[in-house]
Amino acid sequence: MSTHTVTMTINGRRHTGTVEARVSLADFLRDQAGYTGVHLGCEHGVCGACTVLVEGNAVRSCLMLAVQADGAGVTTVEGLAAADGTLHRVQEALMNEHGLQCGFCTPGIVMTMAALSGEGKKATETELLDALSGHLCRCTGYQGIRRAAQQLAKPEAMDTANGEQS
């Protein structure tokens, strides 16, 4: 099996590694770069737990090879909160709305929502819910996830750190 050297900027830090061509981006991020917040729920692109941002776009890292991401900027769930620990507003909204239970699917859900509600972006509730329909959660029955999406889509939700509800 041929091996390749890949370099990515992951959560703002440069990371170089050597991978077999068959290694997925998810395995590279978890096993070589140490970002175990990338979770593998199905490894065939249905559950969405492994979603990360590649150049700002939500990507299923189990369906992308590490070599395909060579040179790219990647954000995982570990890279969302501010350096001082302040949660990203997507994380804050999910926490406030009890949008997670076991937390295994959560990183993927956070990243998909962050791709649409990140800095300077403002998705509508419908856009968020459409995107979330590509994620599986076995615990919550999606109630808190939906409420979090609704909170994020509210006009006044922009840039509020604590997500306090009106």
Place this chain on the structure above:
Amino acid sequence: MSAPNASTGNTERTAVADTAQNGATRVAGMGSGRYIGKRAPRKEDPRLLTGRGQFVDDISLPGMLHVAFTRSPIARGAILSVNTEVARDVTGVHAIYTQQDLAVFNADMISFYLVSPDIKTTPLADGRVAYVGEPVALVIADNRHIAEDAASLVEVEYAEEDPVVTIGDARSGPTVHPGRDDNISVQMGEEELDEELADKLDSAPHLVTQKVVHQRISQSPMETRGVVATREGAQELTLYITCQSPHLVARWVSLALGVPQTAIRVIAKDVGGGFGLKNHPWKEETAVILATMLFDRPLKWIEDRYENLTASCQAREQEMVLQVAFDNDGKLLASHGDYSVNNGAFPQLSECNIAVHMFVWAAYKMPAYGFLTRGWYTNTPGYAAYRGPWGMESLIRETALDVAARRIGIDPIEIRRRNLVTLREQPAESVMGIPLEDVTPAECLEKLLEKFDVGQFRAEQASLRKEKRYLGLGIATYIEPTGAAGAITTMTGELAQVRIEPTGKVTATMSTHSQGHGTATTMAQIFADRLGVPYEDVSVFEGDSSRGGFSPGAAGSRQGVIAGGAAIMAADLLVSKVKTLAAHVLEADPGTVTIEDAMVRIEGSPEKSRSLAEIANIAYGEPDRLPAGFESGLEAQYRYQPPPMTFSSAANACVVEVDVDTGFVTILRWISSEDCGTAINPAVVEGQISGGLAQAIGMVLMEEVGFDARGNPVAATYKDYHLPAISDVPDFEFVHASTPSQSVGGMRGVGEGGAIIGVPTLVNAIADALSPFGEVPVELPLTPTRLLSVIEGRDLGAKAGSETTAVMASQPGAAPVDATPETPVAPPQATAEDATEAVRIDGDWNMALATPMGAQEMTGHFETSGETLSGYLASAEGQMDFTGTVAGNKLQFDLKVVKPMKITLKYNLEVNGDKISGKCKMGIMGSVKVTGQRAT
């Protein structure tokens, strides 16, 4: 003990009522005050939201190697040869083991009840394979990729045999396990319908015969199974394993491997869901543990989703027929249930689900009930629990009630009102002898109806039907046994250990374990509330068998109820310690000491206020200032033994629209009205209910593990096994009744209820919507194809292709009740002629009682004198004498026992040569098989 019960109960009631009105009301400033009943943010969330959780696949140890399995491609047959040569040659492969290698450990893969199963279960296949996916060889390699490459190169030669796939196959097919008489894994109840009961059913004005076929379900936690095992020298074993209780895993591994529990440490910090699949290790995990011991390197195996969907233990797959007799007013007269469950080849417990019969009519005024209940071995993955394992009782009862209501011509709500046991009518006892003191399904139903205008809905339904739009309303009520402790070995009390640190902060270690349950949150709320400290000051630890004490963790909706009680009791012990010390140090009466917001205050002397940290510092560091006899430090522990069972109740309603052109179901509204007593954290309670309801929607509409006729799984990915997505689950509305239970703190379990009551609620709604087209056969899942067959009046069963459940339903012999001719009966009865030779009865016999909790072994001693029999039965639990009668080779005697319940055991046995067989009738529980041989 009654004081905290009553007081918390009442305060919570108010707190819950305040917050329940608005599903999103949040607690502002969690700084101080009462925390029980508040929607506190979860302690678990910050790490899980930022990718800092620790799941089993996140563990990496120095020198760790990876495991993959070679699995059987056939469902039934003998293994002729295994050739590992080619696979062994792959670069990066370290070892390949088969059962022959692992057999040196002689592991006893015990059941959930911690007893040896009836059929020997080995980690890897032992000479034969019994299901597609059964692990045959274990490959150890540098990484998972190489391990999988090599696993595919292991050459196994099989002599394939025709498999037994469905319950129907099991009734008539060859035996799954060689050497057994039939495929019945366990059976209770009576094969012959009691004459009196038959009369009541036959003579009733209305008899409804409801049949339900429940598909097989994959528990499908988002984190699959997995284990990292490492041996720390010859004496110690550390396991990182995704599980429902590290303590139960440690106990199971200790017993299965015959090593002291003290040598085993099990760690499971974060677990990505369990739902019944992760109660204890099974084949693969055990194989990895043994391989670790054999190869002496840390090993990791993480199940992939393909393995999880096709080779893990699975759940449900049941068939039941319930006959229910009604009078002309729709009142219940009598009922009979015939239940079968597919146990697969190697179940985690030989299940015939006696709970289905115990609870089917528990909350209803049902005068007479009889049953037959059986588990069947087949060539499919083994049975394991799934949230609400006995849920069939609610599904078949609640759907039967709606069928009856339509047939008799009364309202489905009215038929329930006429038959439910109301709170006013309690205490009462159910037809199966279950004492009812405070169940509230009738009250939950009335509360539900305050939120839902049935009249208005019926008008809307009628008007829309004119436009060919079909709306339906489904209503269901139920009760659920929760927080059980004492009846089953593994179901114990829970332990709370709590301390106020010298810093004044509070740490607690619990026997609980969260797989999303949020026990670190709810228990912290209790401690903060009872100790008078800010919620932020409390940390709760769990998930490590070296801390806390035994409990089965998340099983049977128990943690909030029992561990909640333990937390309250432990906190109260600690409060009294603080008060004693503070009173001594501050020269005050202990009765005047209060703790609030981490400040210790003396009533009437504000100048004496001290921080909790100051008092704690004295407790730990200044022994001279302690009162005489005062144990230094501020620590307490309490193991709470709750009442044997605590009931939760609920009523649910949902409204659906069925598109009669496509067969698709849209859920328009769903209201849950439940009584879980004190809600420690209503957001956590609603989260549990919502998750269960979503799983119910999955069971009714989309999920299905299927097999083709050769036993090959047909759902191998999430593209074939459909889990509900956010677009499939509506917003749920909640009504909380909150009647405090008799357990300390007043909690009632809420973990499983949604998955139980959601199923009949949705089925009833669909049946109501399609009632103009006829009854909807309850064969889950109710796919668009199945619903179109009702809408278009086609008999889907008649032209069943390879679709598994359809095949099952189409076989005439498959219906549990019609199957009498094919039904294998008890072991062949010896003829009377055999007994003409002198029958040797006297002496000792090794006998076994086939109970659902496993074979109960005992020694029987018989002495005959003419027609009189005397002797005793001896087991680990003691010896009981009896006298009875002998007629030829037939023995008859009764034994009265008081534990676990007052019951008379009626033995009817027969001696044939050196063998003894027959039945033991256990009162209302029906008969179980007795087998044995002469002791030599």
